[in-house]
Amino acid sequence: MISTLGTTSSALAETAYSGRDKLIAHSDEFQKRIIEVTDGVYAAVGYSASNVTLIQGKDGSIIVDTSANPVDAKAIMAAFGERVRHPIKAIIYTHNHPDHTGGATVFAGKDKPEIYSHKLLVTAKPDTGRGRRDGGDAFGTMLPDEDFINAGTQLEYGRTTPHTRDGFIPPTKTFGGAEKELTIAGVPLKLIFTPGEADENISVWLPDPKVLIAGDVFLKTFPNIAPLRGLPTRPVEKWVTSLDKLIALGPDFVIPGHMGTIQHAAEAKDALTAYRDGIKFVYSKTMEGIANGKTPDELVQDVKLPEKLAKHPYLQEFYGTVAWSVRGIYSQNAGWFDGNPTNIFPxxxxxxxxxxxxxxxxxxxxxxxxxxxxxxxxxxxxxxxxxxxxxxxxxxxxxxxxxxxxxxxxxxxxxxxxxxxxxxxxxxxxxxxxxxxx
Ligand SMILES: [Zn+2]
The missing domain is CATH 1.25.40.880 (Alkyl sulfatase, dimerisation domain)
Structure with a gap:
């Protein structure tokens, strides 16, 4: 593609920037709004780096995820307004990432809610990072406004309000198995262990009405299986199994960890299935290539999503990419060495x-x-x-x-x-x- 850019054709010049145009258009996903997903279930989208869900119960409310920091959490509480039935009976963390756990103190207020998570959240480690060689930063936290568009799964993260853990409250109730059934404030729900983007991710399932609050195991972008920012490749096989479980639930409504909700069963099934199939395809093609002695560089050239998946709105490469996933899956399963002895001691x-x-x-x-x-x-x-x-x-x-x-x-x-x-x-x-x- 890039080799054609030297021409003066305006049509080609437009093609060169079509990726950026798509990324600019993608910012619409992060518009600030409170979505009434269904009776008694509300999602705050675009107020923070991640979504916050409010579930109204008989004698109180449940909050799923707490946004990135107390400043954002206060804005969300204000936006939920009278929809919040006090006391807050429970806060559920879908996973450890700071943009989901940073505003708990605000939602808890003086209500002393139980804080639920998977037990792996307690021992989850922060990102290794990579020392920001030459200032490299996948979130673009320090970029001047004129250079910044968005951060892929959020409009911004850490640019307006610096990263903080001030609003985090450690979990008071954790579970260790595949799932946990609970009734909170009269609302029956199930916490389902669904590792993927995070090892400790759980999804919250409301059986009636059929609402799935997925956490980051499902997002409207090609998944960030092997991020640039310096952390291990995500557990790819487990991610596929998690999506199998979520598809089997047959949700009518889906609230992902970031971006807008899905409001129809058919759309939910189609999107969850494409997302699962995209990950599965890249995983199986990479493993097949490893078995055939291909190198990571060769596999990056070989492994391309089939057209139907490549065009799917839930698999556009705004956050993760197929190419990095191939490299991540290779090293996760076959190690760093590509099989060419020249590269043993280069x-x-x-x-x-x-x-x-x-x-x-x-x-x-x-x-x-x-x-x-x-x-x-x-x-x-x-x-x-x-x-x-x-x-x-x-x-x-x-x-x-x-x-x-x-x-x-x-x-x-x-x-x-x-x-x-x-x-x-x-x-x-x-x-x-x-x-x-x-
Ligand atoms: Zn997230």
């Missing part, structure tokens, strides 16, 4: 770069080639060549210029929010390195 980056640059005929030739690639619209190739120069001299200003522009161009062509945010945060950070060396 040359150090600097040594390889020195040899390649000498082979080509010197740094100037490599730089010229990188700049030419840039002009031809081959931004990935430009960045790769800049990396050879920077491996030898990390302060090579002309190479930094190529890399900065390449990342901006690549970022602006992305429909994936986390890739865009990563490209642009690193481009901006390198710009600072570049100007401080002048």
């Amino acid at each position: 040359l150090a980056d600097k040594e390889r770069a020195e040899k390649l640059i000498a082979l080509v005929g010197g740094s100037d030739k490599v730089l010229k080639s990188a700049q030419d690639a840039q002009e031809a619209g081959e931004f990935q190739w430009a960045a790769e060549q800049a990396d050879y120069l920077l491996a030898v001299d990390g302060k090579n200003a002309a190479a930094l210029d190529v890399k900065i522009r390449a990342f901006r161009e690549l970022g602006e062509r992305q429909m994936n929010a986390t890739a865009r945010n990563y490209y642009l945060t690193v481009a901006n950070s390198l710009k600072t390195v570049r100007s401080s060396d002048r």
Whole structure:
């Protein structure tokens, strides 16, 4: 695709940015609203980085997930208004992620609700992260407004209100099995263990009316199976099994952990099934490729969703991508080594770069080639060549210029929010390195 960008055709130029246009349109998913999902069940969408659900009971209310922080939680409480029947009898965390557990104190108020979760939530570890090399940040927390579109599953996370754990309350009641039946405030419900995006994810099932509050095991985007931000590949096989369970429930209504709700049984079945089939397809094709001796790089080229799944609205690559999932599934199951003995003990980056640059005929030739690639619209190739120069001299200003522009161009062509945010945060950070060396 990128190799065609050097042409002057306006039609092609439009195609180049169609990913960004889709990402901009995707922001509509995060519009602030209270959705009356069905009698007595309300979802607050777009008020925070994640959804909060209110379930009215006979003598009180249940809150599922608590938003990212007390500031957002207060806005949601205000928006729910008189729909909240006090006391709050229970708060249920679908999983540990801070954008779901950060506002509990506000919902609890003085009502002393029980706090429910799966027992794995108690020992869940925070993301490893990756030290934000060159400022890289998948959430785009520090990007200037003009560079920022959204964070893939939320309009923003940590840009308006900094990340905090002030509003978290530890669970008071946990369960360890596959499911737990409860009646809270006269409402019969089931907590179902559905690991996927989080190891400890649970879904909340109301049998009458048939409402599924899924947590992050189901979102309107290709799932983030192997995120950029520095954490282990998600448990893919378990994720498929979890979706099997949710499909079998036959919900009439679905409230996902982020973005809008589904209000019809047929749509719920179609979306949950496509989501399951998308994950299953990528998993089985990758495993098949591993068995046939393919490398991760080869599999990234080979594994593409069938057209019907590729076009499905619940599998668009706003948050996760098929390519990263293939790499994640490969390393999760077959380890880091790709099977080519050249890669058992490869040359150090600097040594390889020195040899390649000498082979080509010197740094100037490599730089010229990188700049030419840039002009031809081959931004990935430009960045790769800049990396050879920077491996030898990390302060090579002309190479930094190529890399900065390449990342901006690549970022602006992305429909994936986390890739865009990563490209642009690193481009901006390198710009600072570049100007401080002048
Ligand atoms: Zn989430």
